[in-house]
Amino acid sequence: MLSEFAWVGGTAPKKRPYWLEQAEITASGYPLFERPLMHDWQRVVRDTKVNGIRKANQRLDAIRRQFKFGDFRIDQTDDTLVSDYAKSKSQQCIKLLAGWMLGRTEQQEAAAAVAGLINHHGLYYNWDDLLEKNKLQPLLMRFQDQAWWRRKIRRVAAQRIEAISRELGFVNRARGIYCSDIGRQEFKRRKQLNLTMMEHTVLENELGEQFTLADLAALSNANPVIRRTELMVRIAGFEAYAKELGYEGWFFTITCPSKYHAAHQFGGRNDKFCGFTQRDAQNYLCDLWSRFRAKAKRNEWRSFGFRVAEPHHDGTPHWHLLLFIHPDDALLFAGALRRYALKEDGKEPGAWHARFKAEKIKEGINPDTGKEYSAAGYIAKYIAKSIDGEHVEQDLYGEDAKASAVNICTWASRNGIRQFQQLGGPSVTAWRELRRLGRLSEEALAEQPPLIKAAVEELERLNQESAASAWAWFCRFADENGKISLWRIVKTAEETLEAIDEDSGEIYEITSPKPLINHYRELLEKDHGIRVMGINETLYVQTRFHTWEVVSATPAEAEAIHQRRTEERNSRAAAAALRRAERDAGCDVEGAPAPPWTGVNNCTGGTEPPDKPEPAPQQILLIS
Structure with missing residues (x-):
């Protein structure tokens, strides 16, 4: 009874603001984001001098709309x-x-x-x-x-x-570097589901050999070690080739204007931020490079190299470019690239120093290390920390490099950002396909056109010394022999038709190839080999000799196949390590590490199938 009169003469409880309650009701509909949404709403109310509640409600409504994809x-x-x-x-x-x-x-x-x-x-x-x-x-x-x-x-x-x-301020150095916690968990979950699927999917070729999809992925560029190694091989090979041509090495860094950055360096919110997404920032850089590339093409500036897309702590991408440029074009190239990089908001404070950096790579011997200055060394750490963090202790923000590599891969995957791109140079697909021919027996290799046979033998010889030297040689080979690209053919199936003999009236069957189409009524194509367009002739060389199909297998059978192939792969790796040790000790060793099995090209489109797949007799061409 006393409780009914407890507040008589006392201070009445303060009523909670109406709009705060409404904001809490709205935010509660998004459990994973409830607290961040309320913190953001209160921040806008607190920091806005005029009509703070209205602007906070408008911002909350705008963010709510982003949660809808149609009605999902x-x-x-x-x-x-x-x-x-x-x-x-x-x-x-x-x-x-x-x-x-x-x-x-x-x-x-x-x-x-x-x-x-x-x-x-x-x-x-x-x-x-x-x-x-x-x-x-x-x-x-x-x-x-x-x-x-x-x-x-x-x-x-x-x-x-x-x-x-x-x-909402949850992707930055202070809260969650590079990517969101939700995204990190979802990426890990999807990756595990994909791995499980690949381990239980069995493929069989025409020879009856069976592999799980996970086994084949481990031999391709899907393997981080192979991916990192191949990138470094091509970069080092580019450097060797550039020295032969007398090109200069330059290292550029391009950063987006401040309005694309959500947070300052130590995690505080950037007041200049205009709500651009990570994809918006990447599209800005792509558009910038596209316009500059058109100018470079008009002026016939000669260059080639690599581009690496890397995130700032808040997920905003920036680019590192390692380019080898002809000395006559280098200063014009660098000056024009700076102008394009500063064309948008180039007069904002700090833009001149922070938005674009250009550094000419030194030549000669580094007095501190006693080794020659290396262009590949400039970009090696960016390659490693964007793949697996191997050989790198810490990232730019002092975080463990291997843990950061997982976050960077998550950032790239979830935002649809391409991390690495070769700029100029020959087709990497042709390089992979040409090395694939190195697995052929001596008898099968002898049946190849003389030009291709000589190229494969030279690649295998150079690969014994250095894979980078082999890529540098391939760059020369591509320049001397014109365009080298992927050869693709339309997939076909045999179709049996009935025909009638007009004289006898007899009905008989004929078999003809029928083009295959996918579910979207598009012609199905498959990689078949490489095409070399020389001055006087064009070679079509088959490099794909296996056909694969999915076969049914129980989880236990798939596990047994996976275990057997893993043991074989480990055995080959141990043998390759032994050969490398013997080679380093000065022994004469035969063989070389097997090239990646992948035929994916990351810089060149496919080509039309030739009218006549069978190559004509070739003349012997000497290869320097």
């Missing part, structure tokens, strides 16, 4: 929810495109039927341009595919979650 909430990362939404959207598109699938409407009318649904998801296409380029039909087919919607949902969700986390 991107913070709902459960695979079942993603699959259910993808299924519903694909079925909706099937109904909208039923008339086109039955041949009753044209492609333009079909595009108009689904335009509203696609636009509702923030996906905008130039339908007329796609129709003109004959790309509209495959796109309409993709709209009806659940797998396409699943990939799109996951890609959009990953980029938006990273952008929202960064916007």
Whole structure:
């Protein structure tokens, strides 16, 4: 009874502000982001002198809209929810495109039927341009595919979650470096799911040899060690080739304007930040380089090298460029690149020193180390700490390099940012495919065209001494023999047709190749070899000799295959280490580490299949 009169004459409890309660109700609908959203709302109210509550509400509403991809909430990362939404959207598109699938409407009318649904998801296409380029039909087919919607949902969700986390101040040096905690956990989960899938997927070639997909991935550039090693081999080879040509080595760093950076160096919020995402910043750098490259091409400036995209602590990308430039073009090249880098907001404080840096790599002997100055040494640490952190103790911010490498790979994957790119030089695909021929027996290699046979033998000889020397030689080979590119052919299957003999009336069967198409009505192609376009002739050389197909296997059978292949791989690695030790000791050793199995090209597009795949007889060409 006394409790009813306890507050009589006392101070009444303070009523909580209405808009604060409404903001809390709104934020509670996003459990993973509830506290960050409220902290951000209160910050805007506190730091805004006029109409703070209104601006805080407007900002909260704008962030809420980023959580929606159509009618899907991107913070709902459960695979079942993603699959259910993808299924519903694909079925909706099937109904909208039923008339086109039955041949009753044209492609333009079909595009108009689904335009509203696609636009509702923030996906905008130039339908007329796609129709003109004959790309509209495959796109309409993709709209009806659940797998396409699943990939799109996951890609959009990953980029938006990273952008929202960064916007709310949870991606920076003080809170979570390079990427969000949610993104890091999701990346780890997806990576483990993919690894499990690969370990239980068995492939068999025409010889009856079986491998798991994980075994084949371990022999390709998907293996971080192979990826890092190949990049360093090509960089060191570029340096050796540049010295032969008399080119100068330059190291450039390009950074985005301050409005692209969410946080200051030590984690505080940047007041100049305009809400740009990590992808926006990468697109800015890509556009800058595209415009500069066009100018360099017009002026015929000669250069080649590598580009590395690396994140600042808040996820904003910046670029490192290691380029080898002709001495006559170097100063003009560097000056023009600086002007392009400072064209946008170039007069803001500190821009001249922070936004662009150019350093000419010294030549001769370093008096401190007693070794020759190396261009590859300038970029080696950026390569390593962006892949696995090997041979690097700490990153730029004092964090453990190996832990940071995981975060950097997560950052690149979730934001769709390409970390490494070769600029100029020959096709790396042709390099890999040419080295693949080194596995052929002597009899099979002798049947190759003389030019290719000599090239393979020279590559294998040089690789015994140094893989970098082999890449430098390949650069010369490519220059001397014109364009070298991937040779792709259309996949076909045998089709049996019935024909009738007009004279006898007898019906007989004929077999002819039939082009294969995928689910999107596009011709299927496969890598087949390399094409060398010389001055007087063009060579087509087959480098792919195996055909693979997925075979059914129980988890126990897949595990046994994986275990056997792992033991074989470890045995080969031990033998290769022994050969290297013997070679370093001065022994005469045969053989060389096997080249990566991958045929992926990261800088050159495919080519059309030749009219006549069989190469004509070749003349013997001497290779220096």
